Amino acid sequence: MLARLPAARFFAPTPRSIAKQMVIRFLIDSNPNVVILTMMQPRRRLTVDLSALVVIAVIAATAIVLRSLPSPAASAATPTDANLKVALLGDQGLSANAVAVLNLVQSEGADILIILGDFDYDDNPAAWKAMIDGVFPADFPIFAVAGNHDVPEWQTYQNQLEDRLALIPGASCSGTYGVDAACTYHGLFFILSGAGTLPNAPDYGPYISSIESKLAADDSVWRICAWHKNQTAMQLGVKPNEVGWGPYEACREGGAIIATGHEHSYQRTRTLSNMTARTVDPAWPAASALRVGAGSTFALVSGIGGQPARNQDRCLPSAPPYGCNGEWAHIYTSNQGATAGATFITFHVNGDPNQAEGYFKNIGGSMIDTFIITRDDTPLPSGTKVTFQEGAGAAGTTVDTYIAESAPSAAHGGATAIEWDGDDPGGSGDDNFALLRFDGIFGNGAGQIPPGSTIVSAELTYWVSGIGDEANVNEIAVDWPETVTYNAFGGDPGAQAGEYGDHVGVAGGLTSGVWGLDVQPSVAAWAADPATNHGWIFRPTGSDGVNLRSSEFAVTGARPRLNVVYIAPAATPTPGAGTPSVTPTDTPTPVPPTDTPTHTPTAAPPTNTPTNTPTLVPPTNTPTNTPTPVPPTATSTPTPVPGSPTNTPTHTLTPTPAPPTNTPTPAPPTNTPSPQPSTGTPTPPPATATLTPVPPTPTATVTPSPQATSTPTPPTSTATPPVATPAPLPGPAPGDANCNGSVNAIDAALILQLLARLVSALECQPEADVNADGAIDAVDAALILQHVAGLLVGFST
DSSP: OOTTTTTTOOOOOOHHHHHHHHHHHHHHHSOSSEEEEEOSSTTOEEEEEOSOHHHHHHHHHHHHHHHHSOOHHHHOOBOOOTTEEEEEEOOOOSSHHHHHHHHHHHHTTOSEEEEOSOOOSSSOHHHHHHHHHTTSOTTSOEEEOOOGGGGGGHHHHHHHHHHHHTTSTTEEEEEETTTEEEEEETTEEEEEEOTTTSSOOTTOHHHHHHHHHHHHHOOBSOEEEEOSOOOGGGSSSSOOOOSOHHHHHHHHHTTOEEEEOSSSSEEEEOOEEETTTTEEOTTOOOSSEEEEBTTBBOEEEEOOSSSOOOOOOSSOOSSSSOSTTSOEEEEESGGGTOOOEEEEEEESOTTOTTEEEEEEEETTSOEEEEEEEEEOOOOOOOOEEEEEETTTTOSSEEEEEEEETTSTTOOOTTOSEEEEBSSSSTTSOOOEEEEEEEESOBSSSTTOBOTTOEEEEEEEEEEEEEOOOOEEEEEEOSOOOTTOOTTTSSSSSSOOGGGEEEEEEEEOOSSSEEEEEEOHHHHHHHHHOGGGOOOEEEEESSSSOEEEEOTTOSSGGGSOEEEEEEEOOOOOOOSBTTBOOOOTTOOOOSBOOOSSOOOOOOSSOOSSSOOSSSSOOOOTTSOOOOSSOOOOOEEEOOEEETTEEEEEOOEEEOOOOOOOOSSOOOOOOSSOBOOOOOOSOOOOOOTTOOOOOOOOOTTOOOOBOTTOOOOOOOOOOOBOOOOOOOOOOOOSOTTOTTOSSOOOHHHHHHHHHHHTTSSSOOTTHHHHOTTOSSOOSHHHHHHHHHHHTTSOSSOOO
């Protein structure tokens, strides 16, 4: 049955895949002086050279090659034929409804049909082929992926589909058909994957790597990733996590539409910039206007190709606005009266190769959902990445506990797991509520989020150890300590409606392992007013409770983690320390001309020029002398007054930031009156001195030096304060993939382990993306090794 699976797994190598293999191969084979890193998976290991500079030099050269190569996925150069229409459906059966859906595909004028698995439910390839052939000619472009109900007879189904492929003009597929294949048809590129089905294993490494390499090698405008099964959070029924997030994220990063079946209903997301946390792309939040490009895409389930529709069990209510994280654009289940139908997408519409139009239509002729898609490779907003996790060297602390109705006076802040439950102990109907907060994450210190920052994204990651029903997650409206009890939470025992605020999303716990939740709205609100950060409460939705590992859990990497990307607010200059205080409308009293206030002895005590006396009284339009003075540059042009030797200088001040210093530096005189004996040693005024012009002495006479030149101009006074550029805030060090406080070759090795799928995550995964290009790849490993070898100072961003 599975004998054919690895048979055709040969792909044309791309420059990037060759370079990535070079990096891994050099690290493994180039030197006997090695360190063995034991992996999380038994009997797996990666051998990493930590000493040979020759290897580092090779990696450095490889990094240069990698950085110089164009990204095929970003070029998006090959368009589809104009108005190419694709039909997508899964979960057929041999019923009259299944035949009606096939007839619908034909009557809608589809040019190609992609079947998303589960063909006939009877393990009867002959009957299924007869149904197909009764509607379509033998050379009609039909492609398919394996469904779980197709596994027993998959080889026969696969042979039938390959026989049809040979008859389709303009179609080609490479790889293992239906489980690991890349196909093209008239400019459309699509991947037929067995993710989660053959084999029945989530996050199957070879499939993820294959999807990544296929998308990286393709330059088509439009791409589709098709497989049968789902993640729980990517369907509205009761399906468990069977695919893993790896295939979803690989297709999102590669800019491909994701189409699945398995759940017997139709649903479509908005544009998502993170599949794991179901983060809606902030630049494309609309329900029916979607973006597909590197880093953002949408997913759909089209699983009523003949089978009866199932209920909506998740993300209730069943009418907009739907629940969960706001990710769902349209839902069509038995709750909405769903009948069988298919999804249609027409590419290259209205003469624009980057535009597409989609809809779902049922066999009754009703248009259930319509949407438009734009191919757009505009980079997602970038910013500073920070990660908060107890014990990982991050800023702040994690506060977490749970409160139990059955033990109202008990505190659980020291427990290694927190929980939500709607019936604990069983049969009592008593509730447990989980509470979680990250303290000290806002501020201007190292690794903190500056108040007022724009929050690009925020994802809460938690590890489920005891599975059960979902929880509604809300922001908490009252303060609470980790020692809080059920009786002491808020004003009355338990969690009252007034003690929690906005609904954030739905936390899953149906399967053990890593779960993500988009919490960007919460963190954004708290960045605007950090005092409102009281964390989140997890309120049970059912009687089956969920345990998740707390901040006291023994393994640091399994504790709750908050990943945030933010853009710091722009600095606004204000008068004060280090900022010149200028009165733009000041017109000084006539004084001898001088370009720059100096401490040079003067012919007479001029009133608008500081003199070498124990107490200086500078003019109002001279910067306040502070512990960090910024000497102004002043240009003075005297205006002659008939019958008087004095001039009215016009001061144009352009403050220039200078390095911090507590010693004023006199500027050289450019228009200095005749010298007089010094009357003392200048003493700078204190930082709080108020500069007030002193009226001139009427009898003062000044004779300018012969070299002085004055050009009469109208009196003006302008001042441009400097724009402060805040220094970057230190945080978790880029490259420190294991959060041990240092960046070394082990971090590069861990990145390569992640790429090789020997580990599923890193302790400080955001910091592994050292060049901030949105991807963790061999380039990052190479840059780290260059940095360790001293060939690179800092990291290129």
